[in-house]
């Protein structure tokens with residue numbers, strides 16, 4: 001039983017192959033236009049939700065309409081990142097973010113989507129192995145996306161249910177987060193290229209960009225990420241980000 005491992009040390013860039021680089025460049029050219037179109041649509045959806053919130057006499061419906069507007073704002077932040085990226089002076093705006101709070105709130109959102117799509121329940125445990133508040137210096141929206149991508153991958157690897165565990169600890173000046181699942185794991189032949197763009201086993205549904213985004217965002221924040229997988233019994237992703245205290 002072997003454990004396949006892929007580590008990207010701090011500061012190193014795992015370069016995508018030339019073909020992937022060209023595809024990424026092409027994707028980048030389309031991204032700004034797509035972001036613009038989506039931002040307009042979000043404005044329309046937000047207006048409809050606002051009308052529903054104001055006009056509905058059902059408090060439940062108003063509550064859901066408020067929820068829709070909240071998620072629209074989150075989606076706007078993600079689109080905003082594309083605009084900032086298009087600007088050559090782009091640099092992520094770091095805040096002090098409590099990673100435990102981020103993890104638990106992302107878990108609730110992703111779990112809700114997972115259960116709504118009819119998949120089996122997954123047990124989630126999160127442990128905090130340090131006395132200090134787990135603050136990291138990161139852009140909140142990017143951090144949420146990393147965690148959502150990792151949890152999403154784990155849930156998809158456990159269609160019949162399983163266990164997802166997260167452990168937060170301190171390592172020198174970094175906060176370390178380990179996310180482990182008991183899913184089907186990753187075949188050894190895929191491990192070396194797992195962080196490269198467009199590597200996916202989800203032929204139609206997945207873009208193969210989730211782990212690439214995780215790697216790029218973490219490296220941009222001066223952190224590191226490592227993935228190890230034991231085919232047939234589970235996968236563990238460990239990432240570190242500079243502590244924000």
Ligand SMILES: Nc1ncnc2c1ncn2[C@@H]1O[C@H](COP(=O)(O)OP(=O)(O)OP(=O)(O)O)[C@@H](O)[C@H]1O
Pocket residue numbers: 149153154157181183184185186194199200201202205206207208209210211212235
């Ligand atoms: N926790 C995991 N367990 C099993 N396989 C995984 C896990 N995480 C990633 N993988 C494998 O790595 C591939 C690449 O993951 P990645 O998140 O980059 O892309 P994706 O999930 O296929 O698509 P996207 O995230 O863009 O929707 C997945 O298709 C899957 O085969």
Ligand SMILES: [Mg+2]
Pocket residue numbers: 149152153206209210211
């Ligand atoms: Mg994914």
